[in-house]
Amino acid sequence: xxxxxxxLILILPFALAGCGDGRPSLVKVTGTVLLDGNPVxxxxxxxxxxxxxxxxxxxxxxAVTDASGKFVLGTYEKDDGLPPGKYKVGIQKRELIGExxxxxxxxxxxxxxxxxxxxxxxxYSDPSNSGLTAEVTGSELVPASFDLQSGGKSEIExxxxxxxxxxx
Numbered sequence: 028x029x030x031x032x033x034x035l036i037l038i039l040p041f042a043l044a045g046c047g048d049g050r051p052s053l054v055k056v057t058g059t060v061l062l063d064g065n066p067v068x069x070x071x072x073x074x075x076x077x078x079x080x081x082x083x084x085x086x087x088x089x090a091v092t093d094a095s096g097k098f099v100l101g102t103y104e105k106d107d108g109l110p111p112g113k114y115k116v117g118i119q120k121r122e123l124i125g126e127x128x129x130x131x132x133x134x135x136x137x138x139x140x141x142x143x144x145x146x147x148x149x150x151y152s153d154p155s156n157s158g159l160t161a162e163v164t165g166s167e168l169v170p171a172s173f174d175l176q177s178g179g180k181s182e183i184e185x186x187x188x189x190x191x192x193x194x195x
Contacts, residue, residue, distance in 0.1 A: 053108035056168035058161075059096045060118055062147060062175050066096025070120040070147060074100060074161065075154040077113040087154075088114075111163045117154035118173060120146040121184060140187035149182065151175055 060067045074088040088109040090098035099106040121143040128139055151157045162169045 050103060051110040053102060054111055054163050054166060055099065055106070055108035056163055057097055057099050057171070058168050059172040060092050060098065060147075060175070061096055061172060063177050064174065066094070067092055067120060067147065067175075068094045068096065070096075070098075070118055072098045072100070073117040073119075073154055074109060074114040075117070076110075077115060077160075109163055111165055113162050114160065115154040115157070116159035116161050116173065117152050117157050118147055118159065118175065119149075119152035122146055124183070137187065140185070140189045143184045143186070145182035145184055147175060148178055 070092040088100040088102040090100045102109045124142040
């Protein structure tokens with residue numbers, strides 16, 4: 028019995044060293060989204076890691092803002108944080124104009140003609156070309172607030188079969 032115990036004691040550190048989920052350490056950070064100086068509720072915030080020759084981490088992080096415009100990013104789970112590093116940021120929000128059709132199927136949204144008011148200008152929506160960047164340090168998000176400008180005009184976006192027919 029003592030031989031089994033001594034072998035277990037010798038093997039255990041090596042076995043434990045191989046365990047783990049392979050995920051990087053995450054930093055829980057919060058931020059705020061403002062539009063023309065006012066908090067934006069319900070905006071989708073996306074962080075895409077800047078990729079270079081040294082970076083191995085490529086998983087995006089996302090969050091939705093609360094009523095005060097605040098968000099907590101999640102990479103693997105809601106609000107779990109993200110690894111330190113530099114990120115490209117995308118922020119979007121649109122609101123449905125009117126009501127969803129009675130037969131609306133969330134599994135097939137492209138089958139329905141819908142119109143949306145673009146609340147946050149589309150130029151901010153794609154992390155690749157929004158011009159928004161941020162850095163997560165060991166304990167904070169820099170910048171912690173994104174004060175976006177509306178430009179004063181509303182955009183309308185139409186989706187669905189009628190839109191595809193008219194653009195064909």
